Amino acid sequence: MRRLVGLALPLLAVGCSLPLTRPAPGGPIPVACCSVSGAPVEITYLGIGGWVIRRGDVVLLTAPLFSDPSLLRTGLDEVAPDTARIDGMLDTLGVDLGDVSAILSGHGHYDHLVDVPFVITRHAPGARFLLNRTSAHQIAAWGLEDRLVVVDDSAGDARTAGRWIQVGDGLRVMPLHSAHAPQFAGNLLFHGRGDRDMARRSRTAAEWLDGESFAYLVDFLEGGRVVFRLYYQDAVAEAPAGFVADSLLWPEGPDRRRVDVAILVPSTYAEVRSRAARTYGGATVSGHRAS
Numbered sequence: 001m002r003r004l005v006g007l008a009l010p011l012l013a014v015g016c017s018l019p020l021t022r023p024a025p026g027g028p029i030p031v032a033c034c035s036v037s038g039a040p041v042e043i044t045y046l047g048i049g050g051w052v053i054r055r056g057d058v059v060l061l062t063a064p065l066f067s068d069p070s071l072l073r074t075g076l077d078e079v080a081p082d083t084a085r086i087d088g089m090l091d092t093l094g095v096d097l098g099d100v101s102a103i104l105s106g107h108g109h110y111d112h113l114v115d116v117p118f119v120i121t122r123h124a125p126g127a128r129f130l131l132n133r134t135s136a137h138q139i140a141a142w143g144l145e146d147r148l149v150v151v152d153d154s155a156g157d158a159r160t161a162g163r164w165i166q167v168g169d170g171l172r173v174m175p176l177h178s179a180h181a182p183q184f185a186g187n188l189l190f191h192g193r194g195d196r197d198m199a200r201r202s203r204t205a206a207e208w209l210d211g212e213s214f215a216y217l218v219d220f221l222e223g224g225r226v227v228f229r230l231y232y233q234d235a236v237a238e239a240p241a242g243f244v245a246d247s248l249l250w251p252e253g254p255d256r257r258r259v260d261v262a263i264l265v266p267s268t269y270a271e272v273r274s275r276a277a278r279t280y281g282g283a284t285v286s287g288h289r290a291s
């Protein structure tokens with residue numbers, strides 16, 4: 001396997017006019033500017049499916065992977081968070097997750113979840129973790145139940161709006177029924193659902209089942225008005241999986257808005273230009289590991 005993109009803001013589609021910045025040693029660098037008033041949006045890539053999206057004091061994290069176990073290890077050996085590597089990479093990147101208010105996970109495969117319980121415990125003490133029901137069962141042994149928000153019953157789809165999950169005054173999140181494309185020779189590996197809490201921490205990649213896949217619509221709010229809208233899909237799938245109901249997008253108003261930035265996490269380059277991206281972007285940013 002190789003990385004699709006490196007540890008930097010990797011790909012922005014042309015045509016975007018947003019107050020985006022990207023991180024640099026001397027401070028954030030404006031990427032483009034602007035139809036959104038107020039604070040700029042800073043997007044930092046952490047690798048695989050991990051991104052930090054910061055606007056003012058509102059901070060969102062998508063489930064990151066730092067441990068990055070080898071393909072051999074995922075097939076034959078134990079998979080566990082490499083805590084020294086997690087601490088070291090965050091330090092190297094200069095990323096502080098202390099003010100993250102929400103972490104998003106769309107499905108439960110090891111390359112999205114294996115590091116997250118440690119990240120929440122050590123680095124993001126105020127974050128709520130939005131995840132599917134299978135994943136909540138999967139990480140039960142970490143004792144984080146007060147931090148978890150199971151999203152399955154709030155999800156919308158291409159025809160129907162779901163329920164907004166409010167995270168503080170400045171952020172709301174709507175899960176969207178999605179799917180996970182086959183990731184290996186036409187097969188979907190580690191597929192299944194869990195219906196009871198695991199008594200111990202998962203040890204192998206095969207124990208990290210995907211559960212139902214969700215995409216997310218995320219609104220950054222100011223005075224109750226949507227000022228920036230993000231779309232996040234950590235397993236790119238064929239339409240209409242992960243689509244947003246038209247009634248949420250237009251006509252534009254205080255509560256409706258087109259997507260400003262879509263973050264997609266595909267398994268292959270071919271998936272980057274998914275229909276979801278073409279429909280909703282704004283800007284499209286992609287990451288993951290590619291085969």
Ligand SMILES: [Zn+2]
Nearest residue numbers: 107109180235
């Ligand atoms: Zn997956």
